[in-house]
């Protein structure tokens with residue numbers, strides 16, 4: 001797989017989506033018969049994936065089924081929840097206990113794993129041994145916001161591969177530098193991002209936003225840089241990305257990204273059940289048959305703008321942003337997001353546009 005390649009699959013069925021993705025990527029081509037495969041989801045705490053906090057178990061199920069069908073039976077799901085949460089409880093609540101039993105796959109609580117130390121430019125790092133003991137490690141983060149680092153995705157998910165005392169030390173060090181160092185020592189071969197309904201504001205869920213896609217790649221820095229744009233963020237706002245790039249983990253240069261959408265036709269209009277903050281932001285939107293990939297980008301952009309105090313103009317002028325396939329061919333005054341709204345006076349093209357592009361576009365329109 002080319003390091004600059006980012007592969008995107010859309011849809012509503014996580015298991016089918018990941019099987020489509022793997023059929024495209026063919027990761028087994030790089031593996032010897034009998035290879036051990038580690039799967040590292042994000043089970044930060046014991047909340048189901050629908051909350052926006054944790055990796056959908058159906059994604060892990062799809063990966064297991066795919067590899068088992070190819071003759072690879074040595075699979076292990078490994079994770080340690082954040083400090084204060086019990087990983088075993090997260091395995092149970094998030095559906096991984098039942099999943100592992102059904103497919104005969106090992107579940108490993110990394111809080112109980114042996115640790116080893118790795119030398120980095122900034123001293124010794126204590127890490128769990130198991131991620132280093134597999135032949136092929138697949139990182140399975142959720143694309144979501146984080147209250148301290150703004151983004152949590154590929155690089156930050158690796159924090160589940162260190163013991164609790166090291167997690168506490170990471171926080172004392174301000175997270176960014178040690179996250180970059182960890183990424184430089186951990187051998188991740190493939191990252192598949194669960195961008196189905198990651199959280200809008202915090203890593204612990206509660207404000208899931210429909211994004212309707214999976215992303216995959218072998219350069220976690222490039223993938224995170226792309227993911228940042230999907231949340232309406234810039235690389236500069238997430239210092240660990242440039243730090244990791246300087247350590248040779250990957251590149252933040254999005255002009256090098258070769259993005260392949262495997263099934264663009266699968267961007268289906270959904271019926272949205274929004275809660276919490278996402279529901280509040282939806283007051284600024286007139287949605288007609290929008291795809292989740294598009295609507296989610298808009299909600300992330302509005303959230304970023306609200307944080308910067310940039311939504312006042314929408315409030316004052318009672319502007320509702322138009323989005324969705326129901327606006328195809330609809331002409332007239334209004335502000336539209338996505339290629340479907342191209343007939344409107346002010347429209348941002350893209351199918352779907354990123355939250356960053358939406359944020360930039362709305363800033364310009366509201367300033368006029």
Ligand code: SF4
Pocket residue numbers: 267289290291293294323324325337338339340341350351352
């Ligand atoms: S532009 Fe239209 S078709 Fe494309 S993602 Fe948005 S709503 Fe869907």
